[in-house]
Amino acid sequence: MGKYRTPKASLDISRRIFLHRSAVMLGGVLLAGPALAAKLGCRPTASDILGPFYRFGAPFRARLAGPDELGDRLVLTGTVFGSDCRTPLPGALIEVWQANHAGLYDTNKPGNFTEVTSFHLRGMLYTNEKGQYEVETIMPGRYPVPPNLPGLEKYAGLTRPAHIHMRVMESLHIPLTMQLYFKGDPFIANDPWAGKKPSLAIDLKQDGKLRRGVFDVVLARGL
C-alpha cells in the first residue's frame, strides 16, 4: 500500500483510464448504441467461496422456511442475466442454503457435501421464462467460523455476518457461487469474505412483516 504501486496496480489504473477515455471518445456512438453503453459498465457478479456447509442435492422448492420457522421473514427476488447484463436467462438452476435464525445449519459436519439427512433451509429452483427467481425464507443468524477447518484455522471463532449462500448454473455460462450479505451488518467489515465483496450486500426494505431484498445476478459467458 502507501506510495508503493505494483506493476499490476499501474496496469489496472491504465486500463481504467483507457476505458474511461474510450467511453468519452465513443460518446456519440454510445448514444446510438445503448447495448454498448451497458456493456462498458457491465461486470459479472462477484464470486465467493462455497463454504463448509454446502450440501449437494437439496429438494426443489422456492420456499425454504415453513410457517413455524423462527426468525424474521425474508423474500429475496432477482433476475439472472447473461454476460451482457441485459439478456435474462430462463431455466438457470439456483441452489440456496443458509443457517437458521440462531446461526445453525442442518449439519454440523463441515465439508461433508454428500451427507444424506433431511434438508432444512436449503432448496433448488429454476429461474422462470423471464430469468427471475423468488425465494421465501427467514433472516439467517450469524455464526462463528468452526475450529479446525482445513485452511481456515486462523479464522476459527470469528463471527461471520449474516448471509445466504447461492449458487447459479446455466448451460452456456460459468457457474457462480456467492454469499449474499445484508447492508448495515456491522460484522461485514472484518469478515475476510464479505469485507472484500461489497457488491454482494443486499439492501433490505421492510414491507409490513416481510423484509424484501432484490439481488440480480450476472453470469460470465463460458465461450
Ligand SMILES: [Fe+2]
Ligand atoms: Fe455460511
